[in-house]
Amino acid sequence: MAEGPIRRAARRLPLEWLGILPFAVFAVLFLILPTLRIVTGAFQDASGTFTLQNLIDLNTPSIRNAYWTSIRLSLITAALGCAVGFAMSAAVVFGGLPRGLRSPLLTFSGVASNFAGVPLAFAFIATLGPAGLITVWLRTEFGINLRAMGFNLLSFWGLVVTYLFFQIPLMILIITPALDGLKREWREAAEVLGATRAQYWRMVALPILFPSLLGTFALLFANAFGAVATAFALTGPQLNIVPIKLFAQIRGDVLGNPNLGFALAFGMIVITVIANTLYIWLRVRSERWLK
Amino acid sequence: MTRIIAWGVFLLGCLYFLLPLVGMTEFSLRMRRGEYSFDAYRVVFGDPRFWDTFSYSLILSGATILVGVFLVVPTAYWVRLKLPQARPFVEFVTLLPLVIPAIVIVFGYIRLYNTSSFLPLTGSALGTDILLTMGYTTLALPYMYRSVDTGLRTIDVATLTEAAQSLGAGWITILGRIILPNVMIAVLSGAFLTLAIVMGEFTMAALLNRPAFGPYMQLIGANRAYEPPALAVIAFALTWGCMGLMQLVARLAKHERAKA
Numbered sequence: 001m002a003e004g005p006i007r008r009a010a011r012r013l014p015l016e017w018l019g020i021l022p023f024a025v026f027a028v029l030f031l032i033l034p035t036l037r038i039v040t041g042a043f044q045d046a047s048g049t050f051t052l053q054n055l056i057d058l059n060t061p062s063i064r065n066a067y068w069t070s071i072r073l074s075l076i077t078a079a080l081g082c083a084v085g086f087a088m089s090a091a092v093v094f095g096g097l098p099r100g101l102r103s104p105l106l107t108f109s110g111v112a113s114n115f116a117g118v119p120l121a122f123a124f125i126a127t128l129g130p131a132g133l134i135t136v137w138l139r140t141e142f143g144i145n146l147r148a149m150g151f152n153l154l155s156f157w158g159l160v161v162t163y164l165f166f167q168i169p170l171m172i173l174i175i176t177p178a179l180d181g182l183k184r185e186w187r188e189a190a191e192v193l194g195a196t197r198a199q200y201w202r203m204v205a206l207p208i209l210f211p212s213l214l215g216t217f218a219l220l221f222a223n224a225f226g227a228v229a230t231a232f233a234l235t236g237p238q239l240n241i242v243p244i245k246l247f248a249q250i251r252g253d254v255l256g257n258p259n260l261g262f263a264l265a266f267g268m269i270v271i272t273v274i275a276n277t278l279y280i281w282l283r284v285r286s287e288r289w290l291k
Numbered sequence: 292m293t294r295i296i297a298w299g300v301f302l303l304g305c306l307y308f309l310l311p312l313v314g315m316t317e318f319s320l321r322m323r324r325g326e327y328s329f330d331a332y333r334v335v336f337g338d339p340r341f342w343d344t345f346s347y348s349l350i351l352s353g354a355t356i357l358v359g360v361f362l363v364v365p366t367a368y369w370v371r372l373k374l375p376q377a378r379p380f381v382e383f384v385t386l387l388p389l390v391i392p393a394i395v396i397v398f399g400y401i402r403l404y405n406t407s408s409f410l411p412l413t414g415s416a417l418g419t420d421i422l423l424t425m426g427y428t429t430l431a432l433p434y435m436y437r438s439v440d441t442g443l444r445t446i447d448v449a450t451l452t453e454a455a456q457s458l459g460a461g462w463i464t465i466l467g468r469i470i471l472p473n474v475m476i477a478v479l480s481g482a483f484l485t486l487a488i489v490m491g492e493f494t495m496a497a498l499l500n501r502p503a504f505g506p507y508m509q510l511i512g513a514n515r516a517y518e519p520p521a522l523a524v525i526a527f528a529l530t531w532g533c534m535g536l537m538q539l540v541a542r543l544a545k546h547e548r549a550k551a
Binding site: 169 | 377
């Protein structure tokens, strides 16, 4: 007797949504709330009242410099990663190399893009560090002293060379299927209409590839921007980039103000969100253009 | 002409990728003066902390994979079957870990789940382990979800569910005995990737102060000369093993399908 109204009420409630409740709870507890805690913390002082002082305090030479170095590092490694990865992928897909090279390249890229962090730093120290294989070989065989020429693995450019080891493979993994998707007919049609190779690339292939190129660039940017382990194992806490600074701040409040740490992390979120929004916006535009 | 350029690009790229691997291998063999030896590996394998941290990370990978599977398979299944309108929300959440850096997420954990909070997870070792497992699950979420969702696309979820229901199966039976075996390949490939991610992870474990393999490698790197490249070789072999298993599973799946 009592069942009737309850069942009717239950039917009105969207019960299907209960099915993703565990996922929603997980997402709220371990992704959304922690992020919100950082965002709100950035706008609070020690007693919890609203303030913009933390964000204003970010404007010191040291923190500005850290952000600038991080952004430059991420832009350069993303750009070089895209360019080199594209070239290698294109060489295998269109360059007339044996088909047998393709699958090993993709397998290796899968491994290399996951071989990041601490061990990657060790590999580069053993190769390009002061006593590394290449450093010693160049010095003894050719009398070339890398250090005297201004190259130092534990510096900005050393970090760029190291980051490329996971950036390039990631690009290869994503762009190879996209290059495969370029139909032979498009190239033939362009050729029949008298297009040169450069024209085909500039006016047909690149516009089609544009969304995936852009998406990969944004992904590589975020990948480099948030990376801590490689840089930390390579240079220790002294290199002035944002993730390292934040790492030191979380461990020991080196900035002397816990809420400034929130602001530092908030700045990282803002930058990665801007990068991704820019990507989505450009992607929507380019897809409209493709239609 | 194109072919020469292509070969040049390809070989230069290979050189860039091979040299660090050769470098670390060569360096790891140089511990004994004047000759190559496996001394560095002997030292590494003789260090009890290596085995402690390695097995700790291995256990945590197992936990992460379990949590990931229990979280992702039912959700992806449900979204496909009953809630296509929830897809944008779920996909957005699964992509968040690629947008928000891991260090920011773990910073949020430390502030949100400290000893004076509503859920004081960082107050005990077990609580911190749970928190770290959840952190790893978020890191693996983008890969796990996409892998399982792609797996579900290849099977007819609605028909399978109706067939099972008409034979009297409940939701748990459907998920455990119909859906899961059908997307096992996708789950396994997500699991191996998770294993590779968790075994080398440094930031979250270091900031939560747990004795994982990543922080151990960093500690050795800061204090020793020949052991770090040996560890790098081991880590590389581990990553290679995970990816190899992933490919093997995918190939076996193709075989099965060809037979069927």
